[in-house]
Amino acid sequence: MSDIADKVKKIVVEHLGVEESKVTPEASFIDDLGADSLDTVELVMAFEEAFSVEIPEDAAEKIATVKDAIDYIEKQKAA
């Protein structure tokens, strides 16, 4: 797993208070990890802070799973 994936997973565990084993790439923040709409806003902010990236609102709305987040951040970092 990449450093980015590791860090994303850690942030998700910390913010949503879920077991690490549940944070699989396919896991949906809302459907599988118990987040509500405010939790997802906070998660995106935490990603922005941790990776020094800007995630505009329209992009943030499309980040529904752990993999979505990892892919988006990896793409930003590669650019």
Add this chain to the structure above:
Amino acid sequence: MSGNAINGRRVVVTGIGVVSPLAVGAELTWKRLIEGQSGIGRITHFDPSELPAQVAGQVPEGPTEEGGLTLSDWVPVKDQKKMDRFIHLGLAAAIQAVEDSGWKPENEDDRCATGVMIGSGIGGLQTIYEGSLTVSSGKARRLSPFFIPSALINLISGHLSIRYGFKGPNHAVVTACATGVHAIGDASRLIQYGDADVMIAGGAEAAICSLGIAGFCSARALSTGSNDDPTKASRPWDKDRDGFIMGEGAGVVVLEEYEHAKARGAKIYGEIGGYGLSGDAHHITAPAEGHEGAFRAMKAALKNSGLQASDIDYVNAHGTSTMADDLELDAVERFFGDHAKNLVMSSTKSAIGHLLGAAGAVEAIFCLQAIRDGIVPPTLNLENPARESVIDRVPLKAQKRKVDVALSNSFGFGGTNASIILKRCKD
């Protein structure tokens, strides 16, 4: 004895919960209170050395079974950061009260007949302070989405309703230091008018932060002369008193319509005997001359109770350890007239400080415990009364005393006054 019933509906207390500087827990707080312990110490929530007032009544940390605050026993870790401390403390008291009452609505009608009215004087002050720092450092877009719901006063009521599925009236009082009494009194009336059968009511406060202490310091309201001797700082009616001591915590009761409580065999602590409110229309922080607003609040409560002044055995005074103590004493003496000499009155703020929006609720619970146990709590540090009175103010040590009816006063900035009468429940 159904004095203030409306449509035949009487209101009793079937659950109590307290978070105080003496302990987390209503019974341990009471035990330590009547033992004469003090919950006042040097402020550790932040470094107070820049401020003239450096002592306060902070809720002790520690294992729940020893009366300390272990937050994760009350609020799941992942939810803690979504709430200011006043919500944490309010929930801890409310959960105690609900569990103590044994009330568990099991169908939709029962859920809709159960409401919540838990307020606060100030709300999420520390959260607002930290949020303003985020914005002022140019990071407005980084402000937490939980900033607003963390600071809002009615969110104790909101969170509690979500936790237990209480779908009745969901409300919150904000009347500074009168919040706790107003919440219990107003919630009782919702039950009397049939809006609910059960109400979870009270107040919570957590304003021992730099902004809160600095604000009350600027208003010249806090004691500054006992920074080296914290347990001596809060001394209602004493000639050496020099301001109030801030406390934090929460008091919550479960109020229940009498027949509803009886039908399920609930334990009953006492009955809401009467409730009265008044406004000073005088000054934002100072009481009116002779504390006439306090007089009118007591008068309104007594009228509502259908009792006589001579029926009252114990008064839990507002008594904040400020110059206003003697004005309240004047008003109480005038109000009770010849009966004053038979009264006992104490200020429990001497032991726990002034819990602002939680004060009235915690003190109402102390009244219920005094009725139950036949013990009145002491006024600590009342060594040299600034003025004499025929009223026994229970200096230094608790007293054994039969109490059937108690009255508790709370007065708030803005000139808001409330009195509540609690009495032994009889058929």
